[in-house]
Amino acid sequence: MTETSTDESVQTNHRIAEIVLDPNSIARGNANIEHEREVAIYDILDGNSFELEGCDEGPYKLTIGMVEDRLALTVYSAGKDSEEPVVAHFLSLTPFKRIMKDYFLVLDSYYQAIRSAQPSRIQAIDVGRRGLHDEGSRVLMERLEGKIKIDLDTARRLFTLISALHWKG
Numbered sequence: 001m002t003e004t005s006t007d008e009s010v011q012t013n014h015r016i017a018e019i020v021l022d023p024n025s026i027a028r029g030n031a032n033i034e035h036e037r038e039v040a041i042y043d044i045l046d047g048n049s050f051e052l053e054g055c056d057e058g059p060y061k062l063t064i065g066m067v068e069d070r071l072a073l074t075v076y077s078a079g080k081d082s083e084e085p086v087v088a089h090f091l092s093l094t095p096f097k098r099i100m101k102d103y104f105l106v107l108d109s110y111y112q113a114i115r116s117a118q119p120s121r122i123q124a125i126d127v128g129r130r131g132l133h134d135e136g137s138r139v140l141m142e143r144l145e146g147k148i149k150i151d152l153d154t155a156r157r158l159f160t161l162i163s164a165l166h167w168k169g
Helices: 006-013 031-046 094-116 119-144 152-166
Strands: 016-021 050-052 060-067 070-077 087-092 148-150
Touching (some): 031 152, 050 060, 094 152, 119 148
Antiparallel strands (some): 050 148, 070 087
């Protein structure tokens, strides 16, 4: 006889089941950014932790976009046909601007390096890229504190998507 823990069933609700990127927010990027975005979406859907504070209507559909230079995270209940969002959060991009600027510079260097640089140079650039990526992920987690609880892996992948939306390159 197997028992199903209520904690397990609740935990499966604390996840993103679908992601929609607002088409009006996405500038056509280069192939590398498009690839980063596709991989991030796949990885998020493959495994994530996403819990709305004070709400248990998951799993969720997350729409990510830009509205008046602010990050718009609109959350819907994935299991319902309702067009009404459960919640929408609009975050200033100001805390991310320096990190994203540096992140894009390092990404450009990284993609140039993988074409012709020595493996040690690629590895050094990648360490810097990961450090900036981690910093952006921590800032995202801090900005969502009290609103949405996410783990570091989910934050990393969401930071990739946010960066891809913000990419002007």
